[in-house]
Amino acid sequence: MNTSGSPSSKGDPAAVPHLDVDPFSMAFFTDPYPTHEVLREAGPVVHLDKWNVYGVARYAEVHAVLNDPVTFCSSRGVGLSDFKKEEPWRPPSLILEADPPAHTRTRAALSRVLSPTAMKQVRDRFAAAAEAKVTELLDKRSFDAIADIAEAYPLSIFPDALALKPEGREHLLPYASLVFNAFGPPNHLRQEAIERSAPHQAYIAEQCRRENLAPGGFGACIHAEVDEGRITAAEAPLLVRSLLSAGLDTTVNGIGAAIYCLARFPEQWKLLRDDPTLARNAFEEAVRFESPVQTFFRTTTRDVELGGARIGEGEKVLMFLAAANRDPRRWDNPDSYDIHRRTSGHVGFGSGIHMCVGQLVARLEGEAMLAALARRVAAIEIAGEPKRRFNNTLRGLDSLPVTITPA
Ligand code: OVV
Numbered sequence: 193m194n195t196s197g198s199p200s201s202k203g204d205p206a207a208v209p210h211l212d213v214d215p216f217s218m219a220f221f222t223d224p225y226p227t228h229e230v231l232r233e234a235g236p237v238v239h240l241d242k243w244n245v246y247g248v249a250r251y252a253e254v255h256a257v258l259n260d261p262v263t264f265c266s267s268r269g270v271g272l273s274d275f276k277k278e279e280p281w282r283p284p285s286l287i288l289e290a291d292p293p294a295h296t297r298t299r300a301a302l303s304r305v306l307s308p309t310a311m312k313q314v315r316d317r318f319a320a321a322a323e324a325k326v327t328e329l330l331d332k333r334s335f336d337a338i339a340d341i342a343e344a345y346p347l348s349i350f351p352d353a354l355a356l357k358p359e360g361r362e363h364l365l366p367y368a369s370l371v372f373n374a375f376g377p378p379n380h381l382r383q384e385a386i387e388r389s390a391p392h393q394a395y396i397a398e399q400c401r402r403e404n405l406a407p408g409g410f411g412a413c414i415h416a417e418v419d420e421g422r423i424t425a426a427e428a429p430l431l432v433r434s435l436l437s438a439g440l441d442t443t444v445n446g447i448g449a450a451i452y453c454l455a456r457f458p459e460q461w462k463l464l465r466d467d468p469t470l471a472r473n474a475f476e477e478a479v480r481f482e483s484p485v486q487t488f489f490r491t492t493t494r495d496v497e498l499g500g501a502r503i504g505e506g507e508k509v510l511m512f513l514a515a516a517n518r519d520p521r522r523w524d525n526p527d528s529y530d531i532h533r534r535t536s537g538h539v540g541f542g543s544g545i546h547m548c549v550g551q552l553v554a555r556l557e558g559e560a561m562l563a564a565l566a567r568r569v570a571a572i573e574i575a576g577e578p579k580r581r582f583n584n585t586l587r588g589l590d591s592l593p594v595t596i597t598p599a
Contacts, residue, residue, distance in 0.1 A: 236499025355409025376584025
């Protein structure tokens, strides 16, 4: 029984520690891990005074927020900006920035387009392109693993899988970079990206139209959902926009993470070489270990108690997916890259109703590239200083010079 006179049967809400860390600063991006630990150890819920938001960095609370989409909504934006208070920089995504019931229908449409059946149609092409890429790189021996694999491989298959026109594809990565920077606070990264966004936005809007998407691709499949009466003709272009926003830079950084891991941890590379069927789990573990998508926000729809802390209505909550993916409360040896690890439950693809709708495409790309490397490359050596790429949401490298040895 609650004899203390406190408002909750669990007792007084705990005081929320106020921290002055900026998780969108260059210093944080350069080495986020010590600060992730500070955030986790400070308490289950923290307040980040710099941006006036709550934060969760432990696995339990990140998972809880992801799995209560009624209390922690997405329709007010999954970046810092609250769409109830500020005009969004672009029309909101019909899937990412939507709540049930609106989300349910758009999610179902994209799930069908990116289903296991759809993966069967592209699997052989993805595998052949990975083989061709490895053949080309074995010829070069020394190259940049970011430009020449992490970017070049997805660019060689994903725009074709959507069946985009060949012209203008150079806008795809700058547009994605803009989208992920725009989830952040109004710092230099976000403001500069938005200032330069007009040509990229114009290109994307044009490619989303039905007449610019060739038959058989994911793009045309989204528009075909209109004919089945499952989405409207006005919704289809915006759902194509979601694939163009989230489908390329994420896998670039996922594949980049996997190669960076395998180059840094040669004993894990040897395990993969000895059994290339581990490729899919080696990729999944890289998504846990590096968490290419580092953070997303939610907005509270009511006063709520989380981890013993009270949060009011209309507050932004920043979920540190990357910190949850290395929370020692959840993971053994969280800071080890272990391709034999049971990775299920990691939140690198999110969790719950918004969990990555493109995860099968991402895994197919990652598996195909790592399997091709494992079968034909004996060693991957880092041959120069890796350079970091700075983005408000995405973690990855700008450059990773490597030398490979043929098997
Ligand atoms: C998961 C994600 C990231 C960025 C954009 C979108 C989705 C979208 O739906 O536009």
